[in-house]
Amino acid sequence: MSFNLCILCRGAKYLCGRAYCPVFTRLRVFQRVSSTSTELYGSSPPAVFIGRTGYPHVFAGPLAPNEIGATEVYDFPELWSSKPLDEVLNLRLSLFLGRRIVNVRNIEDKYIQELQLLVLPLKPVDVEIRFAKKPTGFSFSEYEPPMGPRAPLESFRIVSMSSAARAVERLYSDVDARAGEAMVELYRSGAPVSQIQKLLSIGALGRKRSRRLVPTRWAITAVDDTISRHLIEEKVREFQQLGEIQVFVRYIHKNLFISILVPGEWGFEWMEAWFPKSTWNPFGDSVAIEGDYELFKPRDEYASIGGCYYAARLATVEYLVKISRKATAIVLREIYPGFNIPIGVWFVREQLRALYTQQPYKVSSIEEALKIVNKFSAIGSRVWAEKSRLIRFLKKVKKLDEFKALTQ
Numbered sequence: 001m002s003f004n005l006c007i008l009c010r011g012a013k014y015l016c017g018r019a020y021c022p023v024f025t026r027l028r029v030f031q032r033v034s035s036t037s038t039e040l041y042g043s044s045p046p047a048v049f050i051g052r053t054g055y056p057h058v059f060a061g062p063l064a065p066n067e068i069g070a071t072e073v074y075d076f077p078e079l080w081s082s083k084p085l086d087e088v089l090n091l092r093l094s095l096f097l098g099r100r101i102v103n104v105r106n107i108e109d110k111y112i113q114e115l116q117l118l119v120l121p122l123k124p125v126d127v128e129i130r131f132a133k134k135p136t137g138f139s140f141s142e143y144e145p146p147m148g149p150r151a152p153l154e155s156f157r158i159v160s161m162s163s164a165a166r167a168v169e170r171l172y173s174d175v176d177a178r179a180g181e182a183m184v185e186l187y188r189s190g191a192p193v194s195q196i197q198k199l200l201s202i203g204a205l206g207r208k209r210s211r212r213l214v215p216t217r218w219a220i221t222a223v224d225d226t227i228s229r230h231l232i233e234e235k236v237r238e239f240q241q242l243g244e245i246q247v248f249v250r251y252i253h254k255n256l257f258i259s260i261l262v263p264g265e266w267g268f269e270w271m272e273a274w275f276p277k278s279t280w281n282p283f284g285d286s287v288a289i290e291g292d293y294e295l296f297k298p299r300d301e302y303a304s305i306g307g308c309y310y311a312a313r314l315a316t317v318e319y320l321v322k323i324s325r326k327a328t329a330i331v332l333r334e335i336y337p338g339f340n341i342p343i344g345v346w347f348v349r350e351q352l353r354a355l356y357t358q359q360p361y362k363v364s365s366i367e368e369a370l371k372i373v374n375k376f377s378a379i380g381s382r383v384w385a386e387k388s389r390l391i392r393f394l395k396k397v398k399k400l401d402e403f404k405a406l407t408q
Helices: 004-009 022-034 085-091 108-118 166-173 179-188 195-201 215-234 308-323 346-355 368-377 383-385 391-393 402-406
Strands: 039-044 048-050 055-065 096-103 125-131 151-161 243-253 255-263 269-273 288-295 327-335 361-363
Touching: 004 327, 022 125, 039 055, 039 096, 048 108, 048 195, 048 215, 055 108, 055 151, 096 108, 108 151, 125 288, 125 346, 151 215, 151 383, 166 195, 179 195, 179 215, 215 269, 215 288, 215 308, 243 346, 243 368, 255 346, 269 308, 269 391, 288 383, 288 391, 308 327, 327 391, 361 368, 368 383, 368 391, 383 391
Parallel strands: 096 151, 269 327
Antiparallel strands: 039 125, 048 055, 055 096, 125 151, 243 255, 243 361, 255 327, 269 288
16 A cells, blocks of 8 residues: 555545545554443444354354444444445444353353343343453454454443334244244334344244354345245245346446346346455456356255345345336346455345336347446456356347247
């Protein structure tokens, strides 16, 4: 990094080519760590973290900033899609994690039950946390949002909290409902996906004998998968086909998202192109492209591309449910140099949700759709067409009417 550029930029113009300011990020982490003590009184968004290392004996604990009041935004990805990455990082690195090792099956443990009560309401919960030592460090993950300083937990107490939504209270108390059924019912009731993920993670859903803590990263993907699978099987497959090909484009934070929706039976493909000097291709000298797909029904095997596949699928299915149509969806992502920190699968889900609120380009052939892709894509539509299994299939059909007839 050139410090001359830093002097000219001062964190305002991103002259270094990154999607965030590394100087400000380091400074904020240093400020958080240097100003911490072994006691914290704040409003948890609410938020908890369940680790996976050492499973079934894992770290579990509350997250809270050293702030009282309306802190919902600290752990509410549904509000982050248009925020600058610096702001999201500032919020997340302000969350302190108190943690202790627990057995994931020991749901009757008083500490675990306190954590369950913490995440039942949607509004912030005032908490008192005492750490065994001064919190330090921070973490970034491909699955969870970033987190700030952490330390072993000495004590944890809920000071005051608001009531939970009726659906949440009922399903928390219902020890006969399966976890999958509870997730879908909560989604129908209007509960945010991020809250459902926390409830599953802390063992607040499912049959009594089956309840256990679920590592946060596993819970995130499980909820994305379960809800999108339900929407595909119960709604999308019964809809009429889309009337024309729709192409959506969104560029934000050194990322390009493109979705091509083609009239036909349900199908989905998610592909990522990581450029050199981006998060998962830091030392490469060429673009790395990976992806996975499904046809006609949700896939049974875990997608090779990871949790982003299910986050992207959920956002896409939500749009199809909104317009009451079915389609074959090819969703592409290009990640450019400068986007070089993992920040969690929420980024894909929420950026695609935002993408589907825009007006699409409407065309009548795959060739026309690829011309639109070519206008925005840095690697070009030819490369995408060669790498994508579904595009290769669709290109064989010369006319839209032929494809409709093929899938009816």
